[in-house]
Amino acid sequence: FEPKLSDFRKRDEREPNEDEAKLLVDQAEFLYDAYIREQKLLALAEMKIIFLFKSLEISLKKLVEIAYSKEKAKKLFRWEDIKDSFKEHNVYLSKFDEYDEVIELKQVSNNIKHSESISTEVNSIREFRSESIFNYQDLEDFYSRIEMNINSFISSLSNSLINDLTAGT
Numbered sequence: 001f002e003p004k005l006s007d008f009r010k011r012d013e014r015e016p017n018e019d020e021a022k023l024l025v026d027q028a029e030f031l032y033d034a035y036i037r038e039q040k041l042l043a044l045a046e047m048k049i050i051f052l053f054k055s056l057e058i059s060l061k062k063l064v065e066i067a068y069s070k071e072k073a074k075k076l077f078r079w080e081d082i083k084d085s086f087k088e089h090n091v092y093l094s095k096f097d098e099y100d101e102v103i104e105l106k107q108v109s110n111n112i113k114h115s116e117s118i119s120t121e122v123n124s125i126r127e128f129r130s131e132s133i134f135n136y137q138d139l140e141d142f143y144s145r146i147e148m149n150i151n152s153f154i155s156s157l158s159n160s161l162i163n164d165l166t167a168g169t
Contacts, residue, residue: 038136045139046112052143052150053109056102057082059154067161079106091160098153101146108142 057079064085065073076082083093093099104125111122118128127142128134 041136045136048143050109053105096156098149101149102153
């Protein structure tokens with residue numbers, strides 16, 4: 001509001017009248033409301049991405065528990081530990097078609113949790129190439145592109161584990 005009032009004073013070299021002042025206040029309130037709504041949308045988009053990655057990690061741990069060992073699954077805290085637990089049974093997560101999207105999701109989720117700025121690693125992902133900070137539309141576009149691939153990854157991995165486990169019986 002203050003810069004607008006300053007501009008107004010410079011232009012007209014007078015104080016705004018009551019109606020003009022009301023319009024300036026209304027404009028400032030509108031811009032503030034738009035800013036707050038955009039921040040809410042950003043927070044919701046960030047939460048969707050973080051939750052999708054959290055769900056993926058929980059699903060992977062559950063698959064380790066079901067296929068291999070409940071005790072082993074309880075000890076899995078880091079991404080590399082999860083990958084290694086599958087690798088021990090000759091299941092390589094990187095061999096699945098959707099693995100690239102899984103890694104992109106991991107990178108974006110971690111970046112959101114640890115910084116307001118987009119990291120160089122995440123900057124290589126198509127939705128964030130020319131950006132320095134996250135905005136809700138790019139996050140929504142990213143989520144829309146990868147959501148089905150993440151679900152497909154879990155499904156493909158589950159089917160592979162079923163095939164491997166039933167082949168051994």
